[in-house]
Amino acid sequence: MSRKSYEGVALAAPVTVPYRRYSTRDAHWWIARALAALLKDTGLKKDAIDGLGISSFTLGPDTAVGLTQHLGMSLRWLDHVPMGGASGVVCLRRAARAVQAGDAEIVACIAGDTNHVDTFRRTLSTFSRFAQDAVYPYGSGGPNASFAFITDWWMRQYGVAREDFGKLCVAQRRNAMDNPHALLRKPLDLEDYLGARVIAEPLHLFDCVMPCAGADGYLVMTAERAEALGLESVRVLGAIERHNAFPDDPVQIRGGWALDRDELWAQAGVGPRDMDFFQAYDDYPVITLMQIEELGFCPSGEGAAFVREHEFAYDGDCPLNTCGGQLSMGQAGAAGGFLGLVEALRQLLGRPLGKQVAGATHGAVSGFGMINYDRGLCSAAAVLARS
Amino acid sequence: MRARPRLKNPILRTRQPLTPPMPRSRTALGLTAQAAEGRFSLQRCESCGQVQYPPADSCRACLSEELPWTPMSGRGELLAHTTLHHSNDPFYRERLPWRLGLTRLEEGPVVVAHLHRDCPPPPAAVGVTAKLDKAGRGVLVALPADELGDMSTDPRHGEFSCDPEHRKVLVTDGKSRVGQALVRELAAAGAAVIWVGQAEPWKKFAGQDAVEKLPQVTVVPLDLTDERGVKRIGAEIGGRVDILINNAEVHRTQGIADSGGAEMARREMEVNYLGLLRLAQAFGPAMRARGADGGASATAWVNVLSVYALSNYPPQGTYSASKAAALSLSQCLRAEMQDAGIRVVNVFPGPIDEEWNQPLPPPKLAPERLARDIVRGLRDGVEDLFPGDVAREWLARWKDNPKVLERELALESRTA
Structure with missing residues (x-):
């Protein structure tokens, strides 16, 4: 049985609460600011929102349930999506089905996380049971160590050079220069990238995202509702998710996209070449490269050649992470998993944080999350189009 | 052989x-429990044979809950490696750069392990073993395939071991054959200083001259029943002892009915x-404070117990x-020492070949063998040591079913 399409679903009102390196606020504050921004952006009253999808690492001891009381919301649909970097697209999939089925009229999807001075270390040491038992006690390098293994393997196996990763990072930094929300806006060239201090060989400073506090959100409703409210919106052409794909690969060679991409593009009715931009999950550039390959922008194992042949700034032939991505914005916990999606909405609605990709009508968004032990377990992707 | 660690500048703060x-x-x-006895074991599914890691509560292939810890070959292939130059944890921050490897074991699972300096870059064959780290937790260590077990060539891995080389050691009783064998073994292992306790300093013990001929040795008065005396010697040398080996004991062969009163039992309790x-x-306090004192910090406390600590042997009740x-007290000591990274090693020998075991049949453990096993145990970094065939057999029987062992021992004492 083929999956039902996402026809009739509208995404609207991408918001970002400006990120900060450190915050003394709790995640609750950040999520409330995002909700307030959604209401301000659309002119909706809080009571009009009857569904809420939440993603956060630092909301403890609360879950989305506790937030209903904090935010004074009486909801008939509520979801908590603890999927880190995949949570933006996964929230979208959940909320889209809810509005299609009539279980909710308007769903607010929000990811928000705080970052106190010691939040990151605490999050790492108790990130998962496997991480606590079998990763964190080994040098306590956090994701840097896990992605160093994956990067090391990729560089050897596929002949990827540091210059290739560097080209992506440099292009993203260029995209960030006009984005007032980007925490990292110091110009970066390939020489800076290559000469940066080593963090976990072969990763150097500019390969690693910087943890910060922040929140992002968007609304999901039916196209009719969006039109009735006078909201500009974006259509969902296709969306996929997959968890724990290829468990027997010795190192993370692939994510779940490899299993589901044909279905994604078939459902969307368009292909990678039709995309005006690609918002990839960029906690480390090796993962960006993995997504470029697996979503079919180039054949598997040929990512390095693809990088050498294309340009990735907003004005290049393959615009990538057009707001600068997490590598320039900062990684605001689970909000990092929303960033690509809200930036895609902004590009398609013609209101980017930084530079506009000229004539953008179609875009792809990809999410990746949760290094439970040695690899990211969650992968997701969506294809979007201007209404 | 390790290079002698540089002495810490005494003006600098002890970290x-x-x-x-x-x-x-x-x-x-479970990994820690295996490593404590020097084994590298992982969960292997009883139903389908799948070996899995990290440890989980059900088999990831067939969902069986029967996952006995099973010894691994240790053979593996290094797939990827990294050297950390940044860590989020204060312990590792002091020890950067720190090398890690992702290794696929012959039995299937892929493990994150501490990677020895001399392992070649991947792809390469490595040997994987389980050790206790400074927190007393079992961790996996990948070594060059041809020197499995010898961590000493990477100084960062030295802390998995409590090697007596270049260290200052107190042996609490020099009078016993075990004590003298320990002194000789420690001297051969390169201990820098060996203090040897003497409970009755007014008379020489047999063999004292030979012991004192060793240049590292100083005999010190130490009677464990004399609280003030113990405190005094603790105040004098406690701040320098890196390894304390408590082998002093009173040993009488009696059950309850054999002895008319509690006096002998009291003497055993007084010392043991x-x-x-x-x-x-x-x-303890001084050793705890020196858990990070330069290259030759306080590192281990060894209690020579007896396998009879596990289950009562009625003829020596x-x-x-x-x-x-x-044993019970030493568990308390271990808990109090763990924050300082000092390993408390319990040794559970079977009957030692000495005077008070005279009526027991062989095999009996030679003091020299016991001493060798203790020094090797320190080097290997184990926490529970069962030297000799009798001890290992008792342990197996005790693990299998302590109640059955109790009945067997009751019967053995009747026929003895």
Whole structure:
């Protein structure tokens, strides 16, 4: 049985609460600011929102349930999506089905996380049971160590050079220069990238995202509702998710996209070449490269050649992470998993944080999350189009 | 052989001991329990044979819950490596750069392991073993395939071991054959200083001259029943002892009915149990404070117990009881020492070939063999040591079913 399409679903009102390196606020504050921004952006009253999808690492001891009381919301649909970097697209999939089925009229999807001075270390040491038992006690390098293994393997196996990763990072930094929300806006060239201090060989400073506090959100409703409210919106052409794909690969060679991409593009009715931009999950550039390959922008194992042949700034032939991505914005916990999606909405609605990709009508968004032990377990992707 | 560690500048502050992260799930502590006895075992499914890691509560292939810890070959292939130049944990921050490897074991699972400096870059064959880290938690260590077991060539891995080389050691009783064998073994292992306790300093013990001929040795008065005396010697040398080996004991062969009163049992408790308590109070604090004192920090505390501590051997009933008390106290000591990264090693020998075991049949453990096993155990970094065939057989029977062992021992004492 083929999956039902996402026809009739509208995404609207991408918001970002400006990120900060450190915050003394709790995640609750950040999520409330995002909700307030959604209401301000659309002119909706809080009571009009009857569904809420939440993603956060630092909301403890609360879950989305506790937030209903904090935010004074009486909801008939509520979801908590603890999927880190995949949570933006996964929230979208959940909320889209809810509005299609009539279980909710308007769903607010929000990811928000705080970052106190010691939040990151605490999050790492108790990130998962496997991480606590079998990763964190080994040098306590956090994701840097896990992605160093994956990067090391990729560089050897596929002949990827540091210059290739560097080209992506440099292009993203260029995209960030006009984005007032980007925490990292110091110009970066390939020489800076290559000469940066080593963090976990072969990763150097500019390969690693910087943890910060922040929140992002968007609304999901039916196209009719969006039109009735006078909201500009974006259509969902296709969306996929997959968890724990290829468990027997010795190192993370692939994510779940490899299993589901044909279905994604078939459902969307368009292909990678039709995309005006690609918002990839960029906690480390090796993962960006993995997504470029697996979503079919180039054949598997040929990512390095693809990088050498294309340009990735907003004005290049393959615009990538057009707001600068997490590598320039900062990684605001689970909000990092929303960033690509809200930036895609902004590009398609013609209101980017930084530079506009000229004539953008179609875009792809990809999410990746949760290094439970040695690899990211969650992968997701969506294809979007201007209404 | 390690290079002699540089002496710390005495003007500089002695750094506070730190440990690697301690929290583990209950299931994962199974790895620690195996490593404590020097084994590298992982969960292997009883139903389908799948070997899995990290430890989980059901088989990831067939969902069986029968997942006995099973020894691994240790053979593996290094797939990827990294060297950390940044860490989020204070313990590792002091020890950067730190090398890690992702290794696929011959049995299937892929493991994150501490990677020895001399391992070639991947792809390469490596040997994987399980060790206790400074937090007393089991961790996996990948070594060059041809030197499995010898970590000493990477100074960063030295802390998995409690090697007596270049260290200052106190042996609490020099009078016994075990004590003298320990002194010789420690001297051969390169201990820098060996203090040897003498409970009755007014008379020479047999063999004292030979012991004192060793240049490292100083005989010190140490009677574990004399609280003030223990404190005094603790104040004098406690701040320099890196390894304390408590082998002092009173050993009589009696059950309950054999002895008319509690006097002999009290003497056993005075030395075997309260003696350990006095020592721990006199030496423990200073050793804890020196858990990170430069290249030759305080590192281990060894209690020579007896396999009778696990289950009472009725012909030596009061002795067994005193050793059981000492075992219990040593668990307390281990808990109090863990934050300082000092390993408390319990040694459970079977009957030693000495005067008070005279009526027991062979095999009996030669003191020299016991001493060799203790020094090797320190080098290997184990925590529970069962030297000799009798001890290992008792342990197997005890693990299998302690109640059955109790009945067997009751019967053995009738026929003995």
